[in-house]
Amino acid sequence: MNIKSLSWIACFYFLTLSFTTAQERPNIILIFADDLAYGDLGVYGATGWTTPHLDQLAADGAKFDQFYVPHAVCSASRAALLTGSYANRIGIHGALDHTATHGLNPKETTIAEMLQGNGYATGMVGKWHLGHLEEFLPTKQGFDRFYGLPYSNDMWPNHPESKNYYPPLPLIEGEKTLAYLEDQSELTTWYAQKSLEFIEQNKDRPFFLYLAHSMPHVPLFVSDKFRGKSEQGLYGDVMMEIDWSVGQIRKKLNDLGLSENTLIIFTSDNGPWLSYGGHSGLQGGLREGKGTSWDGGIRVPAIFTWPGKIPSGVIPNQPAMTIDILPTLAEITSSPLPELPIDGRSIWPLIQGKAIPEYPYYAYYNQNELQAVIYGKWKLVFPHVYRTIPAGSELRNDGLPVKYSYIRMEKEMLFDLSTDPGESKDILSEFPDVVNQLREFAEQAREDMGDHLTQRIGAGTREPGKRKP
Template sequence: MLFKNTHRFLFTISILAGISSCQSNSKEENLQESPSKPNIVLIFADDMGYGDLGVYGATQWKTPNLDQLASDGVRFTQFYVPHAVCSASRAALLTGTYANRLEIFGALDHSANHGLNPEETTIAEMLKANGYITGMVGKWHLGHLAPFLPTKQGFDSFYGLPYSNDMWPLHPEVKDYYPPLPLYRNTAVIDTLDDQSMLTTNYIEEAIKFIEQSKDKPFFLYLAHSMTHVPLYVSDKFKGKSEQGLYGDVMMEVDWSVGQVREKLEELGLAENTIIIFTSDNGPWLSYGGHAGLTGGLREGKGTSWDGGIREPGIFVWPNHFPEGKVENQSAMTIDILPTLAEITGSKLPDLPIDGRSILPLLEGKELEPKPYFAYYNRNELQAVIYGKWKMVFPHAYRSIPEGTEMRNDGIPVKYHMLNLENAALFDLSVDPNETTDVSAKNPEIVAKLNQFADEARADMGDALTDSEGNNLRKHGRVEE
């Protein structure tokens, strides 16, 4: 069932009745006059491509709930993650800080003896200090050892997996390397999974329980889906429902889950005072062929700093505060979510410096000066800088699927090969979103500006590609063996 806003009807009636204009307050006034702090639901998909939603161009399957979500709020066309890989992307999201600054790289597995440093402040800790009930459901991936679990990082409750759902004995390339996949409730392992078909459904049941139990106070729900990361699993209610196959079925179930959350918020009378944010951690894992998502025509995918790896759907909804159906073309990044929520809720920003900024003006339909955003991969390689419509990609090696490779549709990946970008290249994303044409020679002033931004970032956070050390790096948390 599609979510339907009731405030549209009420607003229309108020106009027809000739209610005084003093009741038609501006969005700024509405922000100040909210009856209580808004609830916040942050939904973070896994390996979902920019082109996986109908509103972003998908045609092989239907995503009516996500399309409706976009219609009800602000949809970004240039919304980025700073790292095209699981753990690093999640660290950046939850702290508002580039993960390389925090010494979090790649995708942590069961052998990692480190995680997000408890001295860092997460969105959950920030909001908890401001009176919020905080809950997490889904994939954590910032350290599986006791000091690094979600309940040590500001969450009152946790139900989900400590890392990616492919880190289990059935991994197609490294069988029996991983131990059984543990399912946690808070700090205890309550099950080990050998079948994930009910995982999305179970996540939603837990999310709805959290909403019901927290409805009388402001709450923050972080719903981090394991799907659409391989291995793909779907419940019987969506098996075979799409035209594309298993990946489409999984997309439809994730879409359904968003509808379930919205219906529960509406049922409890919470929808009008709840912010919903939807995005993903990185682009599709293209080597998995038919078990991977769609880039929407963007270049490359997960594990690269081309836009197919780092540009994601970005949807923000808050009835009566954010405009409906707005398409925002200015670039923003997941590191901006924490400071934006801090401004909206009046929460204190972390004591340690962060890298994001509030994008509330954009969400309210105002202008905001562009800022440079950086894309990192591997161990602190500064691979690209984005500034408005411009993107400069620096020389580096990246993975790609050889042209003519026969792709599979059985959950077994094909092999990447490595390519080298020999020279820096500048792209005008407003006319060349696929990053095909280097326009450096025609725009020397832009090249100089973006190189300056990059040099400042290298001095600040380092860059393995240029052997830059960085002056403002922090340490991850570590459990000594």
């Protein structure tokens, strides 16, 4: 089966399973945390802090145990989420900073543009990170409103490893800078308030809210109402405040009578930034963290809740990825898919507890390196260089990182993630047919999107947006 036939299957599901009429369009709230790890929620095994609102959200709907981002780094992960495409397909790599002269191409269709064209009010609150120049801001990419930061909250003069490299951190509303932040203690609270305002103002029409928290990415900040509340320390306090914000949103929906017609999705952009020690999250038994294609870097919590449409307590037994969110939302809102090819497929049946055909997913890092392919329970990892915390390192709890070391992986490895989620036992020699199938998928991806590890140039890539002359 090739990539084109897989894309056809995705479109087939969209055409045959679409059911929503214009009068039934649900409100959609997509909450995207930053560096929140697989084990950071109580329902995923967190200790040292509590997340009762997120745990209840999971109990009320579907909780994925094997949900992925395709890129374990900020900008690339966000590009994939909002476009349904691998970020290397659309020319976004790494984490864009204040020097970037490119961003998400306006020719790409975001979730916001797709829903805006279907009569939705669209609002974004939080971290954008897909181009800080005016022509790339959220208001140019389908959002009616924007309040938040143009990039990561550590891209400011107080960065512990790059003092005074970054300019003052702008807080933006629409396309105008409101202030330059010197303290971020109220940031999560401000995001919650702006989210509640958006919901209130659009309660009488379908709306899409994209809440992209800046936390728990370092530097960690928390308001007085949660400072010192967890057993773990500052990271735990931050997690409890994020959880509180989810509770505030659900309360607002209940108060307005909107809960039954609102889909809430909660997930994260990648795994924990392990070099920050006590200021990073919990791997939950997975290998490595942010900045790697091991599961600790790319497997994240994922919760989908929609009362009456998603049964409570669903735990899908197949993998899915953030690129699937756009086509899934297209299906449930009867919105046309983007004109340009995308990579995700609708997983609506899977969210409801049904099986769907298996589908290969790819993990990329650096400048378009295809580092792994995932297919059902199988994961084939290709030779590459990855970062790790050196053995014997004394991790800190003061917001300062330790240095990574780098390991060159010399040969392919195969893992059965159903029995070995920590990727500790290479079983490549035991399953030659599986290996060959995953290699075939990888070759199709290389032909389509390229691969710097094998010096391949793909035929299906597109350019990012370029700065206006």
